[in-house]
Amino acid sequence: MILVTGGRGFIGAHTVRALLDLGERCVLGQRAAGPPPALVSEREVREGRAVVEPMDCTDPGSVLAAGRRHRVTGIVHLAAAGMGASAPLDELSANAAGLFAVLRAAREWGAGRVVVASTIGVYAGVTDPVLREDAPLPVASPHAIPAGKKIAEVVADAAASSGLDVVAARIGAIWGPLGRPSSPFFAAPRLVHTAARHAMAAGGASVSASACAGETQAAGEGGVPGEAAPSYAEDAVDMCYARDCGRALALLQTTATLRHRTYNVGGGRAVANREVAAAIGRAVPGAAPALLPGRSQGAPAVDACLDISRLREDTGYAAEWDLDGAMTDYVGWLRAGNPR
Missing domain, CATH: 3.40.50.720 (NAD(P)-binding Rossmann-like Domain)
Known part of the structure; x- marks a missing residue:
């Protein structure tokens, strides 16, 4: 075992x-x-x-x-x-x-x-x-x-x-099912949870505490209680x-x-918040989050990504989920009432 x-x-x-x-x-x-x-x-x-x-x-x-x-x-x-x-x-x-x-x-x-x-x-x-x-x-x-x-x-x-x-x-x-609704290291989890919460509210479904946390945990990050912290369009991470x-x-x-x-x-490339927001908008029409232009203060000027050549060559690994597919899967998981 x-x-x-x-x-x-x-x-x-x-x-x-x-x-x-x-x-x-x-x-x-x-x-x-x-x-x-x-x-x-x-x-x-x-x-x-x-x-x-x-x-x-x-x-x-x-x-x-x-x-x-x-x-x-x-x-x-x-x-x-x-x-x-x-x-x-x-x-x-x-x-x-x-x-x-x-x-x-x-x-x-x-x-x-x-x-x-x-x-x-x-x-x-x-x-x-x-x-x-x-x-x-x-x-x-x-x-x-x-x-x-x-x-x-x-x-x-x-x-x-x-x-x-x-x-x-x-x-x-x-990021994905069972992940934290908010991360101090990148914006995607909070953006997705917030969109899923809005989608459930618009559909009249009950809103789980974990989905709400995507918004409320953002307080203290530049917003006010109950309001999502600002995210910048060009901030990116692998x-x-x-x-x-x-x-x-x-x-x-x-x-x-x-x-x-x-x-x-990793994914082998840096994904910008604007890409995440666009994928959210395709998965949940009307829920694409508003982003501030440019990069946040202190963000690197050049995006870094992980080279996953070793992983691919030695294990045969290939990603099965692109951004849109993963977004649809994760939003569906949250809207179905699954944990986090």
């Missing part, structure tokens, strides 16, 4: 779904108790193809206990301390402890491969607009998340040199739909031979 730490979370749930579709069985390790994510069917749970296990990755004993109940043959490590839930040093310490616990468990179990989540944020300070895995990374980081992921990559590389099969996945801006991201991670876990230790996981 493949252990997916954080398997009930956003990216974790999509990774589990993709692994199940590839014929794998999964252990969903999660600190918070609860049912399997909405992407896993009741039948898959009944048949033991997807099993939720309580797990605190900062506690090695908690991780090892899963190996006593299941034969774990590979790990996708996505669990992380909640963003901003603790002081930066505590967050870094918890994430490092979790990684060491997972790597030690992999060694004890003889797991075939460990895929460790990293982030596009590690490239902050790299001047080339095409972000390649072999680019030298600055030591300094603008945020605790990329700082922690750089630590994780160094540890993962050291573990690989000692014989473990460890791969780091540098993940771009992910976006990848969650279903594609999950499949990319599943392929990194299951592909027999990989030639590299680090892989970018």
Whole structure:
């Protein structure tokens, strides 16, 4: 079975779904108790193809206990301390402890491969607009998340040199079903949730709390309570739909031979807010958000994107969702009353 730490979370749930579709069985390790994510069917749970296990990755004993109940043959490590839930040093310490616990468990179990989540944020300070895995990374980081992921990559590389099969996945801006209704890093989630809320209200449908959050969480970002914060038309980021991201991670876990230790996981191009707004307008006529012209203060003058050549060449990955298809799918998910 493949252990997916954080398997009930956003990216974790999509990774589990993709692994199940590839014929794998999964252990969903999660600190918070609860049912399997909405992407896993009741039948898959009944048949033991997807099993939720309580797990605190900062506690090695908690991780090892899963190996006593299941034969774990590979790990996708996505669990992380909640963003901003603790002081930066505590967050870094918890994430490092979790990684060491997972790597030690992999060694004890003889797991075939460990895929460790990293982030596009590690490239902050790299001047080339095409972000390649072999680019030298600055030591300094603008945020605790990329700082922690750089630590994780160094540890993962050291573990690989000692014989473990460890791969780091540098993940771009992910959006889609089960994602947060608002992100501090890019505008798309909030814009989509706001449009879905308006569509449900116009249709007379009940409006879920998660859809409302797309607007109300924006307060304090330059707007007033209940009013969306301004977004700029030319701000852009490498976006990848969650279903594609999950499949990319599943392929990194299951592909027999990989030639590299680090892989970018993203869309392979920078998507501007104006493109997102236009796609929203096509998915929900009349709901295209108004954007401010140009770029926000502090936005880079040149858009950067992830080079995903390694991922394509080594795993055969190809995105299944273009922007319009993903937008229609996500809006449909929200309007159907699914969680987030």
